[in-house]
Amino acid sequence: MRTLFLTGILWLSMLANANTVPAADQLEQLKQQVIELNRELFLLEEELLFPPQTQLAVFVSVDSGQFFQLDSVELLLNHKPINAHLYTTQQWSALKRGAIHPLYKGNIKAGEHQLTAVFVGKGPDNRDYRRAVSYPFTKAEDAVLLELQINDRSSDYQPDFVVQPWSND
Amino acid sequence: MKFCIIGLLLALWGAPLAAASAPDFTLKALDGTNLRLAEQRGDIMLINFWASWCGPCIQEMPALDKLAQKYRMLGVQVWGVNVENDSAAAKAYLAKVQVGFPVLFDVDNSVSEAYQVAAMPTTVIVDKNGSVRSVHRGYQPGYEKKYENDIKGLLRE
Amino acid sequence: MVKRLKPLLLLTLMLPLPWVAASAQTTLSDKHYRLAAWSFYLQQPEQALERLQLAPEQDARTQLLEAGLYLQLGMPQRAAYLLQQLLTAGNEGASALPLALRNAALLQFARYQLETGNKPQAQHYLAQVNIGIDQQWLGEQQLLSQLVKWPDIALPETPQFALLARQSEMPYIVSNQALVLAKSGQTDLALHWLAQLQNQLAVPQQQGFWSLLFSGQWRLLTKPDGFVYPAQEQTALQDYLALLQAQLHIERQELAAADAILANFAADSVLSDTALQLYSHILTQQRHIPALLAVLQQQIKQQPFSLTAWQAASRIGEQLERAAQLHDALGAYHWAEQYYQQQTELINQQARPLQVSQLQHGLAPWQQLQLANDNNLYRLQQDILALQYQLANAPERQQRLARLTEVTTFKLVQQQDLLSTQLPQLTARAQTLTQQFNAVQQQIATAEQQPMALSLWQGEAYQQLSRLENAEQRFSRLPADAQQGADYAKRLARLRGLLHWQYSDTAAERRWQRQQQLTATDAKLATLQQQLHTLNRQGNQSPRLTAVRQRLAVLNEQQQQLNLALLSQQQQLLARLNQQLQQLRQQQLASLTQLQRHNKEAMARVMERVLLLADSDSAKMAEGQ
Numbered sequence: 001m002r003t004l005f006l007t008g009i010l011w012l013s014m015l016a017n018a019n020t021v022p023a024a025d026q027l028e029q030l031k032q033q034v035i036e037l038n039r040e041l042f043l044l045e046e047e048l049l050f051p052p053q054t055q056l057a058v059f060v061s062v063d064s065g066q067f068f069q070l071d072s073v074e075l076l077l078n079h080k081p082i083n084a085h086l087y088t089t090q091q092w093s094a095l096k097r098g099a100i101h102p103l104y105k106g107n108i109k110a111g112e113h114q115l116t117a118v119f120v121g122k123g124p125d126n127r128d129y130r131r132a133v134s135y136p137f138t139k140a141e142d143a144v145l146l147e148l149q150i151n152d153r154s155s156d157y158q159p160d161f162v163v164q165p166w167s168n169d
Numbered sequence: 170m171k172f173c174i175i176g177l178l179l180a181l182w183g184a185p186l187a188a189a190s191a192p193d194f195t196l197k198a199l200d201g202t203n204l205r206l207a208e209q210r211g212d213i214m215l216i217n218f219w220a221s222w223c224g225p226c227i228q229e230m231p232a233l234d235k236l237a238q239k240y241r242m243l244g245v246q247v248w249g250v251n252v253e254n255d256s257a258a259a260k261a262y263l264a265k266v267q268v269g270f271p272v273l274f275d276v277d278n279s280v281s282e283a284y285q286v287a288a289m290p291t292t293v294i295v296d297k298n299g300s301v302r303s304v305h306r307g308y309q310p311g312y313e314k315k316y317e318n319d320i321k322g323l324l325r326e
Numbered sequence: 327m328v329k330r331l332k333p334l335l336l337l338t339l340m341l342p343l344p345w346v347a348a349s350a351q352t353t354l355s356d357k358h359y360r361l362a363a364w365s366f367y368l369q370q371p372e373q374a375l376e377r378l379q380l381a382p383e384q385d386a387r388t389q390l391l392e393a394g395l396y397l398q399l400g401m402p403q404r405a406a407y408l409l410q411q412l413l414t415a416g417n418e419g420a421s422a423l424p425l426a427l428r429n430a431a432l433l434q435f436a437r438y439q440l441e442t443g444n445k446p447q448a449q450h451y452l453a454q455v456n457i458g459i460d461q462q463w464l465g466e467q468q469l470l471s472q473l474v475k476w477p478d479i480a481l482p483e484t485p486q487f488a489l490l491a492r493q494s495e496m497p498y499i500v501s502n503q504a505l506v507l508a509k510s511g512q513t514d515l516a517l518h519w520l521a522q523l524q525n526q527l528a529v530p531q532q533q534g535f536w537s538l539l540f541s542g543q544w545r546l547l548t549k550p551d552g553f554v555y556p557a558q559e560q561t562a563l564q565d566y567l568a569l570l571q572a573q574l575h576i577e578r579q580e581l582a583a584a585d586a587i588l589a590n591f592a593a594d595s596v597l598s599d600t601a602l603q604l605y606s607h608i609l610t611q612q613r614h615i616p617a618l619l620a621v622l623q624q625q626i627k628q629q630p631f632s633l634t635a636w637q638a639a640s641r642i643g644e645q646l647e648r649a650a651q652l653h654d655a656l657g658a659y660h661w662a663e664q665y666y667q668q669q670t671e672l673i674n675q676q677a678r679p680l681q682v683s684q685l686q687h688g689l690a691p692w693q694q695l696q697l698a699n700d701n702n703l704y705r706l707q708q709d710i711l712a713l714q715y716q717l718a719n720a721p722e723r724q725q726r727l728a729r730l731t732e733v734t735t736f737k738l739v740q741q742q743d744l745l746s747t748q749l750p751q752l753t754a755r756a757q758t759l760t761q762q763f764n765a766v767q768q769q770i771a772t773a774e775q776q777p778m779a780l781s782l783w784q785g786e787a788y789q790q791l792s793r794l795e796n797a798e799q800r801f802s803r804l805p806a807d808a809q810q811g812a813d814y815a816k817r818l819a820r821l822r823g824l825l826h827w828q829y830s831d832t833a834a835e836r837r838w839q840r841q842q843q844l845t846a847t848d849a850k851l852a853t854l855q856q857q858l859h860t861l862n863r864q865g866n867q868s869p870r871l872t873a874v875r876q877r878l879a880v881l882n883e884q885q886q887q888l889n890l891a892l893l894s895q896q897q898q899l900l901a902r903l904n905q906q907l908q909q910l911r912q913q914q915l916a917s918l919t920q921l922q923r924h925n926k927e928a929m930a931r932v933m934e935r936v937l938l939l940a941d942s943d944s945a946k947m948a949e950g951q
Binding site: 040 | 898
Binding site: 071072085086087088089090091 | 201
């Protein structure tokens with residue numbers, strides 16, 4: 001009697017096990033569908049909301065971050081503020097490890113523009129640091145992708161702020 | 170100048186704050202560091218909106234400090250958010266009355282708006298998953314007991 | 327368990343990034359990789375995965391990261407698929423993985439095979455791991471090897487503390503080896519090894535990888551100094567080793583030694599339940615009743631709703647009965663009866679069907695316990711919560727779709743306007759202008775044929791020429807004899823000559839001016855044509871926009887169906903969860919009922935003994951009189 005009971009339990013638990021594997025499959029399938037849906041939404045958004053003819057995207061990256069600790073970046077387009085970001089310690093360490101931050105994405109008209117980026121942080125001797133970099137550019141048919149790079153200038157241990165456009169290859 | 174990021178869900182739901190995701194934000198703290206709410210996921214957060222001109226807010230500070238100290242090791246953080254456009258008075262106050270928890274400055278009021286802060290002070294308690302679990306408006310002596318009960322309940326989950 | 331390797335794997339993948347940046351790789355794919363890294367470090371694996379998959383090119387490294395992200399998202403099958411592709415691909419060429427990463431992938435994949443019960447496959451991939459000089463992953467390799475080969479694991483002569491010095495898995499490898507030694511009867515050696523291991527652990531170690539591996543906590547990765555709570559893991563391990571030693575002592579019947587260890591075992595240890603079980607076993611054998619009673623009471627206190635606690639309840643009475651403390655035994659059995667009653671009531675109260683929201687917060691203690699102890703239930707709970715997470719994001723997806731549909735409709739209307747009004751108007755104007763231009767050009771050409779065409783003159787010169795031509799006409803109409811004034815004719819001719827000379831003199835300049843004007847107009851026309859061309863091109867978006875609108879409608883439909891599928895799956899799993907909970911409830915209530923019956927029998931038995939004793943006492947007393 002007891003062995004029967006035990007076998008029954010065993011069988012039931014095996015059954016339960018057998019059922020959970022397909023359930024895991026199904027769950028994974030559903031997750032995959034969500035991923036695909038999201039991807040398609042993203043691509044359509046790129047095409048419709050930020051078409052290349054008007055797209056301006058700005059990114060932030062850091063070389064090794066030895067000579068500068070970033071606190072915040074402010075963006076101005078033709079002298080008007082368009083975006084600002086405060087960097088947390090976690091985000092700064094992500095940048096130092098090679099990550100690139102997608103700071104801004106928006107739409108602008110064709111023609112001449114000037115992008116100004118203001119970097120605020122702490123310099124090599126822990127003093128407050130504030131640098132502005134201006135970058136004039138022409139908006140034509142292609143999307144304008146600009147990478148704000150904070151490089152290390154080992155010649156004088158100062159950070160170097162560069163605006164580097166990406167070519168769309 | 171806008172220095173913060175507001176969660177999308179709030180815009181979607183718009184309505185009562187409780188049981189929704191706590192809107193994310195990044196603000197500068199008194200010590201100059203930038204603190205972001207979403208990075209504290211996994212900790213219970215007690216966010217206290219205050220102003221230096223508000224009596225009960227000042228009255229509440231020591232109680233908050235004690236609470237912060239008591240529960241720090243258990244994964245609970247207390248953040249003060251000052252909602253004044255000019256932080257001079259607040260900073261002067263903090264120089265005199267030092268608290269052990271981070272105080273952030275919501276200078277353009279975007280965060281207090283996102284949290285629908287009307288009364289002063291307002292205390293919002295967020296669980297480990299980032300959902301708002303309770304909102305206490307105003308302060309009277311003894312309210313800190315309520316906060317503590319909320320925290321204890323959340324710790325048990 | 328699969329989680330454990332993930333954080334390490336992903337961390338290792340991220341470490342070579344500076345290497346990437348330095349090698350001047352500025353292709354777009356590299357940018358995508360680094361953008362994915364941003365999302366990764368901000369603990370948004372979905373975004374990281376999306377970024378990665380949008381990169382134009384994939385190499386071995388991005389594939390490996392992708393696999394790691396899939397694991398993070400709880401999609402082991404896709405991760406396994408990617409890993410398999412990665413590992414069966416060639417070992418040569420620029421797309422090959424560096425050794426450390428290849429080993430990481432092999433180990434991860436082997437572990438996955440092991441956990442899905444496929445030992446041969448696990449063995450196969452494990453065998454391909456080639457530990458380099460830096461010995462990275464050596465510990466993981468050895469541990470997995472043990473798991474795959476258990477219990478025929480490799481047994482070195484002595485514990486290889488030196489070899490495994492920098493490996494966080496070292497304590498587990500060595501303790502497993504000690505276990506196997508004990509199983510084969512060499513308990514002396516096993517104990518010796520365990521003692522040595524304890525000494526090794528007393529030395530403060532590099533806590534880093536250690537905690538990460540065993541806590542598997544994702545968020546630990548992001549603290550700047552790396553890791554938190556190493557002390558917890560340290561303590562747990564010490565406790566584990568102590569327990570192993572105690573077990574070995576028990577097997578060797580060295581109860582006193584085991585007692586020494588277990589008596590000092592921390593009550594708040596994670597392994598406290600097992601320790602109490604062992605302790606109660608030896609105390610029973612040693613007949614240390616007071617200590618045993620204390621342990622049983624501790625078990626009841628620490629492990630509510632468990633068979634251990636329930637059995638402990640009746641054992642208290644049993645031990646007292648055995649020790650002939652009958653009245654205490656009776657009291658104990660009485661207490662046990664009430665305890666069982668209370669437990670039954672509590673279970674009935676707390677074992678109610680669960681809602682999804684309760685799974686997040688709001689579980690009764692009994693429910694919480696069942697979910698924590700039963701693997702199936704735990705898995706179900708996790709899956710239900712994962713589905714809830716996907717459902718919670720549905721409104722955002724819906725909003726994105728709505729916004730896209732709105733924009734598409736708006737643009738289509740713009741297109742309409744463009745095509746039906748603006749474009750035709752502009753085209754008409756361009757046509758008219760062109761016609762005018764051509765006409766003028768034609769006029770100029772024909773006029774230039776004639777030496778002194780009136781139409782090409784202007785201003786004063788024009789007037790002079792007009793008067794001259796008029797005069798010539800009038801003269802030619804005069805009768806022949808009136809024309810005799812050859813003087814007049816000569817004068818006319820001379821005038822004409824003069825004007826002609828003036829004309830030729832300035833002809834070149836005027837031609838040049840005309841050309842300029844023509845060129846200018848031509849240019850303006852060209853610009854207009856250009857604008858027209860652009861607008862035309864913009865107007866050509868209609869087909870694409872219409873296609874997009876259709877696609878969005880399809881996506882909307884898909885989104886609805888997806889939500890339904892998510893919800894239905896969730897309901898199914900919830901039903902299964904509740905069903906299993908009810909089964910557990912029934913089982914436990916049955917156990918309690920049985921124990922209660924047992925208890926009643928025990929009480930009756932003790933009562934009988936008490937009465938018999940009383941009888942024999944009184945009989946003795948009567949006799950003694």
